[in-house]
Amino acid sequence: MMRSLDSFPFPFSSSSSSFTYSFYELCYYAAGVAGNLFAFVLFLSPIPTYKRIIRNKSTEQFSGLPYVYSLLNCLICMWYGLPCVSYGVILVATVNSIGAAFQLVYVSLFIIYADTTRKVKMCGLLIFVVCVFALIIYISLELLDHATRQIFVGYLSIISLISMFASPLSIINLVIKTKSVEFMPFYLSLATFLMSVSFFAYGMLLHDFFIYVAFIRIPTPLFSSKSRILNF
Template identity: 65%
Template sequence: MYSTVVFSVYAVCSDAAGVAGNIFAFVLFLSPISTFRRIIRNGSTEQFSGMPYMYAFLNCLICLWYGLPFVSPGIILVATVNSIGAIFQLIYIGIFVVYAEKPMKLKMLGFLVSVSAIFAAVVFVSLKFLDAPSRKLFVGYLSVASLISMFASPLLIINLVMKTRSVEYMPFSLSLATFMMSLAFFVYGMLKHDAFLYVPNGIGTGLGTLQLALYTYFNNASRGELKHPLIGP
């Protein structure tokens, strides 16, 4: 009886962590909307790059595949969040292609074909040549590499914040959502005993903590300078 209750509580906690991760990830997926409103309004992609959305699309596809029951049973919430993410990224890529100049349009379409081919190859190899345990290892390592590269991308923004001593290009809401999503899936991975989930999301949680700490420090510093401006000679 006691073990049944403990197992039920454990299952509820793990599911709650996964659902929370889905919610915070959804906030992240919505974050580029303002950028694409600007692109549509101006009828041009200007200096924006479409590559982050291409990388995110590949990451969502690989993590979606990893979360499916015939690859990793019991973590369907990983598949749900990444299926939604893949749809969002594909929409963003489509809008970018529509409004991009012809050379960039062709380049983005070429990358889209390449990403689709890579994912198709991953699916083919994992189903055709690997048994269930090997399939999970193969796709799991790919998902870890993909997630770590995604979480590492804000390092460029962190470097910019430290150089400029300004948080203008590091929105608080985006940093907070990244941290909360990583933390939720870190807990979800720990409760599911899945290193392919908790290792990359643990790294993401650490980087998210760093972003929030830098935001707090430089935001407070800039407010202090406004309140107590330096007096020149």
């Protein structure tokens, strides 16, 4: 469903309205596509880590927590982007459906190569994520109308994003102790920042509060700065 001209907070003349609308349509699609591309790079970034895990048949000191948070976040944001919840933001649904598939693979591989204690913990977290997402779907479809549904899922997406991007705090001590960013790569933070800028612009151009608020990544530059400092 496309946004009408009335959704933009400035006047359109009859002679320029079509051109202006096409320009803004192009801008928000370009921002959304850029966000999808940067997100795809972000989803690929753990591959070197998992090559090492598979080669050594051990998860070593790597944490599986960020991948669990990412899975939940992708599922919730995918749900928000679907037409049954929000109109006109399908690019949010597409990128997060791909992201959910990647995160599920990463979590599964982590479980396979983790020790017994961590296997149990990760399996429990995975079951928890599935149950939470199922509950969100049930509440959204059965108990809420469309307008309330968008607000409900929108706020959940913001909360899940905050949780996901706070998860690196669990390995900050390890990074400081080892004086190595191996467990918190700089390029992971960079890809996250670029994706956030793109989707922030996408949300602003669509006047979607839940998108542009969710993609304000204040912690990311801080993590990136810490990574650069520890590299010296």
